[in-house]
Amino acid sequence: MPGRSAPVALTLLLLCSGCVSLTPYAELVATLPAEGFVRVDGRSVWVADRGAGPAVVMLHGFGASSYSWRAVDSALADRFRVLSVDLAGFGYTERPPGKGPYTRDGQGQLVLGVLDALGIERAHLVGHSYGGAVAMALAARHPDRFDSLVLVDAAGPEYPQQRRHWVAGIRPLTSLWVRAVSLRRERTVQGLRDSVADDSIVTAELVDEYWSRLKIEGAVRAFWGLTAPVDPPDPEIDLRGITQPTLVVWGCEDALISVEAGRYNAALIPDSAFVTLPDVGHLPMEERPDELVERMRAFLLAHS
Numbered sequence: 155m156p157g158r159s160a161p162v163a164l165t166l167l168l169l170c171s172g173c174v175s176l177t178p179y180a181e182l183v184a185t186l187p188a189e190g191f192v193r194v195d196g197r198s199v200w201v202a203d204r205g206a207g208p209a210v211v212m213l214h215g216f217g218a219s220s221y222s223w224r225a226v227d228s229a230l231a232d233r234f235r236v237l238s239v240d241l242a243g244f245g246y247t248e249r250p251p252g253k254g255p256y257t258r259d260g261q262g263q264l265v266l267g268v269l270d271a272l273g274i275e276r277a278h279l280v281g282h283s284y285g286g287a288v289a290m291a292l293a294a295r296h297p298d299r300f301d302s303l304v305l306v307d308a309a310g311p312e313y314p315q316q317r318r319h320w321v322a323g324i325r326p327l328t329s330l331w332v333r334a335v336s337l338r339r340e341r342t343v344q345g346l347r348d349s350v351a352d353d354s355i356v357t358a359e360l361v362d363e364y365w366s367r368l369k370i371e372g373a374v375r376a377f378w379g380l381t382a383p384v385d386p387p388d389p390e391i392d393l394r395g396i397t398q399p400t401l402v403v404w405g406c407e408d409a410l411i412s413v414e415a416g417r418y419n420a421a422l423i424p425d426s427a428f429v430t431l432p433d434v435g436h437l438p439m440e441e442r443p444d445e446l447v448e449r450m451r452a453f454l455l456a457h458s
Contacts, residue, residue, distance in 0.1 A: 173333035179248060179371040186246060194267035197255075200246035201268055202238040205231025208301075208458045209274045211265060212238040215283030215309075215436075216317075216380075217345060219245030219367045222282065225443035230451060234458075237277070239268055240367075241285065243380050249372025256379030258314035258388040261288045262295070269299065278454055279398075280304040283411070283436065287313045291388070294395045302457040303400040303423075304450055307408050307436050310419055311391035314380075322381035332377045337369050349436040351407035360440070393422035400426040401453040403446060405434030427453075 183191070183198065191198045202220045204227050212223045220227075220238035227236040240247035242255040242264055254260045265288070269277060279300045281289025286308020293303045294311075322328055335341070342365040346356045402420040404413050413430060420428040431438050431445055438446045 174337040174339075174369050176333075176337075176369050176371045176373055177366070182246065182370060190246070192268050192271045194264055194271060197250050198248040199264060199268055200240040201272075202227060202236075203272075204228060204236045204238075205234055207234045208454070209269075209277035210234045210236045210454060211269070211277045211279050212236060213241060213261075213265065213279075213281040213285030213289050214238070214244065215285055215307075217244070217342075217368065218282075218364065221245065221363055221367060222437070222439055226439050226447055226450070229443070229447040230454070233451070234278075234454065237268065237272070237274075239265060241265075241288070243373075243376035245367045246370075249370070249376040251375055251379075253379045253382060253384050256376065257384055258288055258291055258311070261314075262292045265292060266296065266299065275299070276301055278302045278304070278457070280306065280450070281308055282306040282439065283309050284313060287311045290393065290396065291391050293398050293400075294391050294393070297397050300398055302454065303396065303398045304453065305400065305402045305420075306438055306446065307404055307411055307416065308402070308419070309411060310415075311393070315384075315387045317381055318383050318387075319381060320383055322378060323383055325378060328378045328382070329374045332374045336377065337365075337373060339365050342368065346437075349410060350441055351405065351433055351435040352441060355440060393419060394424060396423045398425070399453075399457050401449065402426055402428045403438060403449055404428070404430050405436060405438050405441070406430045406432050407434060408436045410436045 190200055192201050214222045219240050223238040227238050230236050241261050243249055279289050286305045290311045293300050343361050347353050400423045404416040417428055420426045431442055434441045
């Protein structure tokens, strides 16, 4: 037995020696403007709040943050009040313990909590990828709060549940995986390259902006909360129950979620329009923000 355990121990030691250091949350908060945070259920939620007019709530994808929307929300802020929210486990939002905040419906409650804290009764809702799954569930279950829906290369509402696996429930393994593998800068580089049609936009600056918002204190418990099994799972969402006018935008070269999958889900939403962006991958807001804004602006103005 000692002969077998020594290589395992050495492997673990080598992995741990390469573990990514995490930015202390209190230290991070001290560098950011206090007005960027909204208190929801006793925790700090980062909201990039720009412009004035009808409210538009923007939800980012898995592994991303409100930073992804920077070009889009700045452009739309001339006619709208744009609120880009860092979901639980991402960006500058506090990473709480437990699984509840990291379920699809837990993320939805965070969004509703932000609106309540800011005194916003109704808003337009925009979701990209994982954030699209959250947005669909919110639109279907809270039609009294959302006037329209924009989905950008959106995952289906079942995606947050599909990400969960029993292996992630083994917390020591989850901790090692996150610190030694998942949070390494190279993983962010590869993730971004897999998400775009043109690798040239994946600059060192872009990588560092995405990476720095991931390697924050609480990342391990957040990953566990986002990927470990939950019981009961989030309830199913029938897309035919979404009553809001909906714009679905898709990158033709999306290698993560196919155009065909996007068309299929869009066809289930009664009042939806589906448009594609040529030569664009999974991140239209990074690759072609001007084209995305053009389509979003016309749609949002028509339904405001």
